[in-house]
Amino acid sequence: MLVRRRQSRWEPDRLTLGLAATAVGTAGTVLVGHVTRMTRRRLAEAQSDEPAGVIESAEHALGAATQATQDSITVAIEGYAAAPKHETVLFNLLSGFTGGFALMRFSTWGIRSGWWPLGNVRVGGHHVHHFVPGILIAFVAGGAGLITGSERLEKVLAVPFGAGIGMTFDEAALLLELDDVYWSREGVLSVQLSLGMAGVLGATILALRMLGRGERESEQAGKIPDETGEYRTPELA
Numbered sequence: 001m002l003v004r005r006r007q008s009r010w011e012p013d014r015l016t017l018g019l020a021a022t023a024v025g026t027a028g029t030v031l032v033g034h035v036t037r038m039t040r041r042r043l044a045e046a047q048s049d050e051p052a053g054v055i056e057s058a059e060h061a062l063g064a065a066t067q068a069t070q071d072s073i074t075v076a077i078e079g080y081a082a083a084p085k086h087e088t089v090l091f092n093l094l095s096g097f098t099g100g101f102a103l104m105r106f107s108t109w110g111i112r113s114g115w116w117p118l119g120n121v122r123v124g125g126h127h128v129h130h131f132v133p134g135i136l137i138a139f140v141a142g143g144a145g146l147i148t149g150s151e152r153l154e155k156v157l158a159v160p161f162g163a164g165i166g167m168t169f170d171e172a173a174l175l176l177e178l179d180d181v182y183w184s185r186e187g188v189l190s191v192q193l194s195l196g197m198a199g200v201l202g203a204t205i206l207a208l209r210m211l212g213r214g215e216r217e218s219e220q221a222g223k224i225p226d227e228t229g230e231y232r233t234p235e236l237a
Contacts, residue, residue, distance in 0.1 A: 024200065026200070026204060027200055027203070027204045027207075030204050030207065030208060030211075031072075034072055034075070034211055035065070035068050035069055035072050036068075038067075038068035038069075038071040038072050038075070038224070039061075039064050039065050039068035041068070041071070041224065041225045041226070041227060041229055042064035042065075042067045042068050042071070042225065042229075043061070043064050043229075044225070044227070044228060044229030045225045045229035045230070046060065046064060046229075047229065071218070071223075071224045072211075074214070074218055074223055074224060075211055075214035075215050075218050075224065076207075076210065076211060076214055077214070078213075078214035078217040078218050078221075078223070079209075079210035079211050079212070079213045079214025079215075079217070080210055080214070082210075082213050082214065082217050083209075083210050083213065085151055085154070085155070087206060087209065087210070088155050088158075089154060089155055089158045090158075090202075090206060091203060091206045091207070091210065092155055092156075092158035092159045092162065093158040093159070093161060093162035093165075094162060094199050094202045094203040094206065095159065095162065095203050096158065096159040096160060096161065096162025096163040096164075096165075096166065097162035097163065097165050097166040097169075097199045098162075098166065098196065098199040098200050098203060099162075099163060099166065100134070100162065100163030100164065100165070100166030100167045100170075101166035101167070101169065101170050101196045101199065102166075102196065104130050104134075104166070104167050104170045105170060105196075108130075108182070129171055129174065130167050130170065130171065131167060131168045131170070131171040131172075131174070131175065133164075133167065134163075134164045134165070134166070134167025134168035134170075134171075135164065135168050136164070137160050137161075137163060137164030137167065138160075138161055138164030138165050138168065139164075140160075141157045141158075141160040141161035141164060142157075142161050144157055145157040145158070145161065166196075166199070219232055220232060220234065221234050222234045
């Protein structure tokens with residue numbers, strides 16, 4: 001009976017790890033796919049400069065991959081800067097949500113296992129769950145975002161606002177059940193993981209749009225080669 005209870009207890013955690021790996025793998029596929037495209041462009045650029053029939057060495061391919069990684073960073077920066085306000089705010093919100101959710105899940109796992117340097121927060125003998133500071137952070141960031149007249153500040157405030165929501169939703173099952181079901185099937189699988197994966201996938205979709213826009217901006221500025229391996233001459237204003 002004891003063995004069966006342990007298996008039942010840990011089964012949701014295994015499924016949680018599998019779903020989390022799927023979500024992270026989806027985002028990783030996007031990044032790897034983009035770096036691969038940039039590598040092909042760098043190789044096309046090198047082939048256009050070399051005589052016909054030259055066989056590329058492993059060192060040559062590695063150099064192209066390094067340049068492609070730098071190109072991907074350039075594309076991401078250009079895409080983020082060129083994105084309209086609503087996309088940037090939503091991307092920051094989803095990134096903050098995913099980061100806050102992941103950090104809380106990771107830290108509570110560390111506390112439960114005994115290796116996290118910071119333990120549970122207690123005030124007056126009562127354990128303060130992280131949905132409490134999460135609500136406060138979301139309220140403060142959201143309120144400041146409503147009253148500020150700065151678009152740049154609104155974009156920045158979207159990150160802590162999303163983090164506060166992630167901290168709160170990580171314990172949504174506790175609020176719904178009015179019981180500490182954090183490590184139960186309901187707490188781990190039904191609410192937190194679905195929201196965490198939705199945040200990762202949502203951020204991935206927006207990142208794809210930003211990367212695509214960043215590629216166009218970088219090509220037009222002559223910062224990276226286009227699909228033929230050629231650089232465009234920046235148009236003078």
